[in-house]
Amino acid sequence: MKSVAMTIVIGFEGSANKIGVGIIKDGVVLSNPRRTYITPPGQGFLPSDTAKHHQACVLDVTSEALELAGIKPQEIDCIAYTKGPGMGAPLVCVAIVARTLSQLWKKPLLGINHCIGHIEMGRLITGARNPTVLYVSGGNTQVIAYSEHRYRIFGETIDIAVGNCLDRFARVLKISNDPSPGFNIEQMAKRGNKLVDLPYTVKGMDVSFSGILSYIEEVAHRMLSAGDCTPEDLCFSLQETVFAMLVETTERAMAHCGSEEVLIVGGVGCNLRLQEMMAEMCEARGAKLFATDERFCIDNGAMIAQAGWEMFRAGHVTALEDSWITQRYRTDEVEVTWRN
Numbered sequence: 001m002k003s004v005a006m007t008i009v010i011g012f013e014g015s016a017n018k019i020g021v022g023i024i025k026d027g028v029v030l031s032n033p034r035r036t037y038i039t040p041p042g043q044g045f046l047p048s049d050t051a052k053h054h055q056a057c058v059l060d061v062t063s064e065a066l067e068l069a070g071i072k073p074q075e076i077d078c079i080a081y082t083k084g085p086g087m088g089a090p091l092v093c094v095a096i097v098a099r100t101l102s103q104l105w106k107k108p109l110l111g112i113n114h115c116i117g118h119i120e121m122g123r124l125i126t127g128a129r130n131p132t133v134l135y136v137s138g139g140n141t142q143v144i145a146y147s148e149h150r151y152r153i154f155g156e157t158i159d160i161a162v163g164n165c166l167d168r169f170a171r172v173l174k175i176s177n178d179p180s181p182g183f184n185i186e187q188m189a190k191r192g193n194k195l196v197d198l199p200y201t202v203k204g205m206d207v208s209f210s211g212i213l214s215y216i217e218e219v220a221h222r223m224l225s226a227g228d229c230t231p232e233d234l235c236f237s238l239q240e241t242v243f244a245m246l247v248e249t250t251e252r253a254m255a256h257c258g259s260e261e262v263l264i265v266g267g268v269g270c271n272l273r274l275q276e277m278m279a280e281m282c283e284a285r286g287a288k289l290f291a292t293d294e295r296f297c298i299d300n301g302a303m304i305a306q307a308g309w310e311m312f313r314a315g316h317v318t319a320l321e322d323s324w325i326t327q328r329y330r331t332d333e334v335e336v337t338w339r340n
């Protein structure tokens with residue numbers, strides 16, 4: 001490990017529909033501005049349109065991050081950017097900006113695994129030391145635990161992510177995407193009281209959501225038109241079912257690892273009903289739940305800066321010729337040299 005007194009890292013994130021730039025100085029978040037590409041109700045976000053949104057905002061967000069932090073480019077030690085996983089065109093857009101700034105400012109580059117950004121940010125903010133991690137978002141669903149210099153995947157979705165299941169259900173009901181479809185489903189679910197029976201799909205340590213989505217789409221058309229349930233009942237039933245699946249697999253990973261901490265990260269992680277169900281399971285086991293709010297749960301630049309800070313201090317850098325992106329980049333591909 002380098003004996004650098006102060007290390008300042010700027011992080012660039014744009015793997016999905018948020019563009020974020022964050023600056024971290026030795027465990028302190030100096031700034032973390034973000035913009036979200038929001039589509040009309042009933043529509044998802046396409047890679048090319050999302051990349052255009054990021055292109056239009058990225059320089060403004062970068063200036064804002066520097067101004068809010070009160071930092072000049074010369075003071076920065078390393079430029080971290082999301083290498084993957086994520087959508088191709090948005091990832092490329094952000095990587096080009098990171099590469100250009102690296103050459104303009106003459107600062108080293110560091111390509112970051114997005115999932116590891118979430119984990120390191122969660123550890124920094126909550127102080128969890130060695131948690132079993134549930135990473136849940138629009139693109140990812142994984143139960144992860146650290147062992148022997150890797151973040152090992154104990155269980156994951158075998159098809160779509162839990163957030164994608166919620167987002168696509170929101171499109172069926174034409175629920176607003178502002179601020180996010182998941183947030184609006186969470187609010188509607190509070191007013192639901194009839195539990196509609198949905199498939200519960202846990203396969204070993206893995207989970208599956210695509211069949212539940214097809215099923216509830218069909219149920220929505222049939223039961224809503226017959227007046228057998230309300231949209232709020234469906235939001236409630238979907239949340240209860242898919243969150244129970246996630247709590248079950250997380251508990252099994254904890255039992256295997258003898259873990260006494262759970263950390264929830266990713267955009268779906270700010271759902272308070274998921275946190276409540278996980279907390280109940282933790283209490284029954286004598287374990288502790290750690291979670292963060294939307295500033296740090298939802299994709300942001302500071303999480304990339306924080307993983308970059310750990311990696312840079314451990315001696316990692318990415319050469320310019322290696323600073324590509326990849327849509328597929330598993331959490332367990334990275335050797336975690338910064339933890340014991």
Ligand code: MG
Binds near residue numbers: 118137266267299
């Ligand atoms: Mg994410």
